[in-house]
Each structure stands twice: as structure tokens, then as C-alpha cells.
Amino acid sequence: MITDLDQILSASAKRMKRSVIRELLKMTQRPELISFAGGLPSPESFPVEQLKQVVAEVLDTDSARALQYSETEGDKRLREILVERYKSNGVKNISLNNLMISTASQQALDLIPKILVNPGDKVICGLPSYLGGISAFSIYGAELIGIELDEQGMRSDLLEKKLEELKSKGEKPKFIYVIPDFQNPTGICMPEKRRLEIIELARKYDVLIVEDSPYREVRFSGTPQRTMYELDGNGQVILLGTMSKIFAPGFRIGWIVAHEDVIDKLIAAKQNTDLCTSSFVQKIAARYFDNGYFEENLAKTNAMYKSKRDAMVKAFHKYMPEGVKWTEPEGGLFLFVTLPEHINAEELFKIAINENVAFVPGTVFYCNGEGKNTLRINFSFMSEEMNIEGSRRLANAIKQMI
Amino acid sequence: MITDLDQILSASAKRMKRSVIRELLKMTQRPELISFAGGLPSPESFPVEQLKQVVAEVLDTDSARALQYSETEGDKRLREILVERYKSNGVKNISLNNLMISTASQQALDLIPKILVNPGDKVICGLPSYLGGISAFSIYGAELIGIELDEQGMRSDLLEKKLEELKSKGEKPKFIYVIPDFQNPTGICMPEKRRLEIIELARKYDVLIVEDSPYREVRFSGTPQRTMYELDGNGQVILLGTMSKIFAPGFRIGWIVAHEDVIDKLIAAKQNTDLCTSSFVQKIAARYFDNGYFEENLAKTNAMYKSKRDAMVKAFHKYMPEGVKWTEPEGGLFLFVTLPEHINAEELFKIAINENVAFVPGTVFYCNGEGKNTLRINFSFMSEEMNIEGSRRLANAIKQMI
Known part of the structure; x- marks a missing residue:
């Protein structure tokens, strides 16, 4: 040694x-x-039973591709399905080039600071925020600035104060990390008004938003809020999704929705990180959707x-x-x-x-x-x-x- | 935007x-x-046919774990199997704590510079070497120093000269990147004598070796050479293996064998990078071995x-x-x-x-x-x-x- x-x-x-x-x-x-x-x-x-059937179908009809290397940006059919789901939920500013597959959301939380953060850069997050996010950002040397939450999520008044304070020092954070849907750890769902306020601030101060939304579809009551990605509609937001809470975490399938230029950089980063997410699990997930089981x-x-x-x-x-x-x-x-x-x-x-x-x-x-x-x-x-x-x-x- | x-x-x-x-x-x-x-x-x-059977078995008997999050270091049974295979091939200095699963070898080639390389650090590699390796190291700011190969692989005389030259400047590379078995791109298999020479130099100059060996078991003729990890036996070598060439690249399963202290750091790095490799594909791989199909x-x-x-x-x-x-x-x-x-x-x-x-x-x-x-x-x-x-x-x- x-x-x-x-x-x-x-x-x-x-x-x-x-x-x-x-x-x-x-x-x-x-x-x-x-x-x-x-x-x-x-x-x-x-x-489990649906999966048994789906896996058999994939191996019967598509094994040469399901077991081979695949595109870094992800399986095309799975990406199409996810894009179509957003569209059918009213999201307009999305096409295939805005969505890539990640090895679950945790990979997205690693790739984003990889392409954006130099040691000492500021990143804004909620007090409190998902540990796996703030920990991944910290490893790249991000200096985390916490903004308190109230019962509607990250406080926009405090956020504005902080952005203004940084601006007066000639500083700009690399991004604002928000978990608007049933936030981890608080469970808070941010109402549309607050979402719009934060987007407005991000525009005013020219800062990206990372919208981490693993629990979005795990809703039991109330009305779904529109994603910040949709509300913005202008490339200010990087939206993270995952199948871990709504299908199976053991598959390690997540996705990133963002402006094409951002996706392009993230694909280059992913290529060097794991080449591609398992084609086998992606093909299974795509067919699971296509069979109408989801x-x-x-x-x-x-x-x-x-x-x-x-x-x-x-x-x-x-x-x-x-x-x-x-x-x-x-x-x-x-x-x-x-x-x-x-x-x-x-x-x-x-x-x-x-x-x-x-x-x-x-x-x-x-x-x-x-x-x-x-x-x-x-x-x-x-x-x-x-x-x-x-x-x-x-x-x-x-x-x-x- | x-x-x-x-x-x-x-x-x-x-x-x-x-x-x-x-x-x-x-x-x-x-x-x-x-x-x-x-x-x-x-x-x-x-x-394909064996996989259909194996997947059905996994889903029938172990779905609650196969579809759930799992340990960052990898599925215990799969790690045991891989350790046992090394042991049965004569490797003595290996136990469960020396082996972790990675999301195929490319992830190992990302995690290693992540824990070792600061911008400007030197890394030694062969001329030529696997592009995915040198590219992953470069992203962390590694300065690559190429050492020519001859028909036995990386030239130890030139390696010594370079290490001595660096030493005289007070510099030490972070690691030597070697692909001893059917090197990518040359196909060269390094004979034992050369392996020992390089290990000797790594010890003399107190430098780690990264032994990337994706093709080791893809051998058609001749006699297998012992891994540098085995020949060293002293924690100087980080050995990378993968199932991509001997099972299915679409599964994205690789592994890292190294000194416990190195593995410990790599697990912390992986935790922030993708939490864990797909438990589903790991369970399938383990059972595929256990059924004797491999x-x-x-x-x-x-x-x-x-x-x-x-x-x-x-x-x-x-x-x-x-x-x-x-x-x-x-x-x-x-x-x-x-x-x-x-x-x-x-x-x-x-x-x-x-x-x-x-x-x-x-x-x-x-x-x-x-x-x-x-x-x-x-x-x-x-x-x-x-x-x-x-x-x-x-x-x-x-x-x-x-």
C-alpha cells in the first residue's frame, strides 16, 4: 500500500x-x-407480476438491444414516453432534445454540479433540503446558502434579500435548489404563487433553478401544481424526475428536463461517468408504460x-x-x-x-x-x-x- | 434561459x-x-433463454429486495461470488471488504479520479490507452503523461525514467493507468515479467496502479497471466473488472478490487454519485452465477x-x-x-x-x-x-x- x-x-x-x-x-x-x-x-x-410478463416480452422481442450498450441520452422510446406524458399534462416547452435519462435522480444531482460548480461557488438551497442533494453539491466545493422555508416552501422574500446581497458583492449563485412537490424532508408542496415568485427572482438575477421532483406523482389528495419548468417555459429551470418512488428504486431510472444546451453538456458529463444507464431496465420501463400498466x-x-x-x-x-x-x-x-x-x-x-x-x-x-x-x-x-x-x-x- | x-x-x-x-x-x-x-x-x-429463467426466479423469490434500494457497496451475494472466483483462481489477498460493485467500469474510471485527482495532478497512461479512461481522468484536470508501449505493453524502462524525472522535480503522479489484459486499443497482453517490473516501480516511487481489466476473461488461447493485484498482494493496485464483455453490457455491472481504505473512499464517492447500482440487475447476475450458467x-x-x-x-x-x-x-x-x-x-x-x-x-x-x-x-x-x-x-x- x-x-x-x-x-x-x-x-x-x-x-x-x-x-x-x-x-x-x-x-x-x-x-x-x-x-x-x-x-x-x-x-x-x-x-411484480406485470414485470415478469414485461421482462419476458423484452427478452423475446428486443434482447439484442436490451442487453447491449445504448445511447448516453437514454432509450429513445422511454424518452418519448416521458415527453408525451409531460405534454399530455399540459407542458408545452418540451421535446425529445430536452430530456435525457439519468441513473436515477442521484446521478442528476452529481452531474449538475459537475458541469456548473467550481470550488467556492455559491448554491442556494432550502433550510432544510434533501441531504443527497446538498451533499453531492458540497463535494464539488459548492458553498451552500440556506434559505428558510415557511408552510409554502422556500421563502421568496428571504431569497430576494440574499440574491440582492450577493449581487451587491458582485456574486451570483450557480443555481437555486428547490424541491417544490412534497419536499424532502418537510413534505411541503409549494403553491403556484410561490413557484412564480421564485422563477421571477431567478430571471431577475439571471440564475438557474434546479427543480428536484421525485415525489410529484405520489399525491393522495389536493390538486397537482404545475412544475416550475412549465411555469417558466424559458429554459431557466432544470427539472429532475425519477421512477424510484412510482415504479421501483432498484431500476435506477431518473430523467432530466432542461434547455437543449444544458442537456447537451449533461450528456457529455454522463458519457464519462457511466456511458449509459442500463438499457435492460430502460427497455423494461418503456414497455411497462407501453403496456398501460403505469x-x-x-x-x-x-x-x-x-x-x-x-x-x-x-x-x-x-x-x-x-x-x-x-x-x-x-x-x-x-x-x-x-x-x-x-x-x-x-x-x-x-x-x-x-x-x-x-x-x-x-x-x-x-x-x-x-x-x-x-x-x-x-x-x-x-x-x-x-x-x-x-x-x-x-x-x-x-x-x-x- | x-x-x-x-x-x-x-x-x-x-x-x-x-x-x-x-x-x-x-x-x-x-x-x-x-x-x-x-x-x-x-x-x-x-x-437470453437463461436470463428469462433467472429473471423469473428473482422476481418469484426475491422481488422485495431486487426492486428496492440496496447497499452502495453492492449486492452482498454478487460480491461474495466475485471474491470466491478470484480466490479459486489463486488470488489470496482478497476478502469481501476489498470488493465493491460499480455501475460498470466507466463509473470506476470516474470515481477513482474523483477521490484522487486535483486539477494539475499527473496521471501516467499508455500510449495508446482506452479513450474512456483518459477522458474521464482529464475531466478532473489530470495532466496525462503517456508512456510508449512495446509488444509486451507499457515500457518499464521509459516508465522508470519518467518517474525519476518527476521525482527530481518533487512531483509524484497520482496513479499509473494500465490495461494489462488484451489492452484497448492494441490487444496486447502483458507478460508477468513486465507486470512485476511495473509493480516494482510503483512500490519504489510510492504510486498507485489502476489495473483496468475488462477483457481478462475474453481469452481464446495461451495462458492467463496473474492480475497485477495478485502479483502485488500489498494494496498498491486498484483492479477494475466488468461483466460488460462476458455477460451483457446492458446490465452496467462492474467492480473494483482494492485495499479496504481505498474501497472505503470509493463507496463514499459512489454514494453521492448514484446511491447504488441497480439491485435488479445485480440480483439477476448473482443468480446467473449461482445457477452455474456463467x-x-x-x-x-x-x-x-x-x-x-x-x-x-x-x-x-x-x-x-x-x-x-x-x-x-x-x-x-x-x-x-x-x-x-x-x-x-x-x-x-x-x-x-x-x-x-x-x-x-x-x-x-x-x-x-x-x-x-x-x-x-x-x-x-x-x-x-x-x-x-x-x-x-x-x-x-x-x-x-x-
């Missing part, structure tokens, strides 16, 4: 930390433990998640002590809990583990280290019964700290 | 070029054209490639004009052709396209822009008949330039 591995590491490597959540997940695999920590879809949502399975999945959310929210109302607040989102996979100020969720975590229930302390989602009294609760993976029992255990743990 | 996309691109993005080969491949998709340009395995090698299919594939190589080599002997030289490798997917000095292979390319045959001009594999009179010829993808006919056409094109 070379003598000085630590010394020869790149600046990027020195910025890398293993994900707190993924390490937590490893700790929480005792069978008696109820884990609300992961962001996992329920295995009941996986369309919408039917999504409706079933959302009905199941609605029950799970309802069970959990009801249990929260029943068990939680006074002073504990939580979001009750119309979709997504998470509730976000705010404890009384003096309770530290990392300390609560230890007590909760003793009570055989786990969650993610909210502070990991705050790029500024705040959010000590918050936690994220997943309601999609465990059964309704476990959601109720886990809520009871969590409430017990909290009561020990009040 | 923001006003200045080109100006806000990262330094990395400015170093990105779309792969010449992949762009060439798009140009050469006319059906009448015989393309020796790609590095594609033959679809005849894909075990060795049988590999033997069939290699027999087919041997016939294709033999047909092509025979045709070369028959058709090529005096002054043209080529390698006749014992494995891999490529012949490497050296033309008389005055013939430029990029000009030949245009004539060859008129003759309806394509190849890759060798100069793209030379980090110093040399190799103008060389070309790479793939013999695995086309049929034997097309290999013969394409060789005839290529010889005709060359004759027009002699």
Missing part, C-alpha cells in the same frame, strides 16, 4: 462523508425495530400510501404530547416533526432506539447545522399497524424528554 | 468532449456499412470470438498490402493496425466510409496526439463473413493511399 493515502486524496474526497441516513439505516436493521428512517417505497407497490399501478400505490399516512397522522394526534408539531402532506413519503425548542432530536434518537423506533434527526438536512429540534418520519415503508405502533413508541420517547 | 451558460460552466465542463468513438458510431449506422468501430460484444453471446456461456462466447478473430486475421493476411502491420491477440475484442508512416488514418477513414467500412482512428487513444498512422479494429460484433468482407474493403481503402 502506498504510504500516504490520506495525503494524496483529492479536495473532493476530503469533502466526502458517508450519508448519515444510509449509515443510520444499517444500524436500524434489528427486526424488532420499527424504522421510519429510510425513504423507501413499500415493496407492496412493486408490480397509471393503474400508480393509482393503487397512492391509495395505499394515503391509508398509511392517514393511519400515522391519526396516531400522531392520539399519542403526541402537547408542543409537538408535524406536517400533514398531501403526498410524498414523509412527515416532518418539530419538537419543543429544548429537545434535541439526536438525543431523542438514542431514547427512541431503546423504544425500538427510528427516524432521521432533521439537522442533517440543514446545511447550516440548525433544525436540532426536528425529525423526519417516513410513512410509506412500514405497514399501517407499524405506523401506529411506531408513533406510539416515538411519542413515549418524546415524553421522556419533555 | 440564463444569459451566460458558457461563462458559468465549471472548469470540468470546459474539459469535457463528447466521445469521438460514440459520435463516430452514430455516423456509421447505415445498414450497408460494416463497422469495426465500436467495442461491442456480439448479441449472439447474450444468454462459465458455460463464457466458454461458448470465447469459442465464437476465436472464430471471428481467426477469420479476420486470415483475411488481413490475404488482403492487406505490404507495409501494413497488425496485432494478433490471444483475446479481447480488437486488432490494432499500424499503417506505413505517411498514411493518416483520419484521412483513410473518409475513404473507408466510401468503401462502406468503418474503424476508429488510433490517434484518439494517444493522449499526446500521436498515432496518426494507427487504427483500431473490432472483430467481436460483426459476423465472420462481415469480418472477411470488411477486411477486404479496408485493404482496398488503404491501397488507395499507398
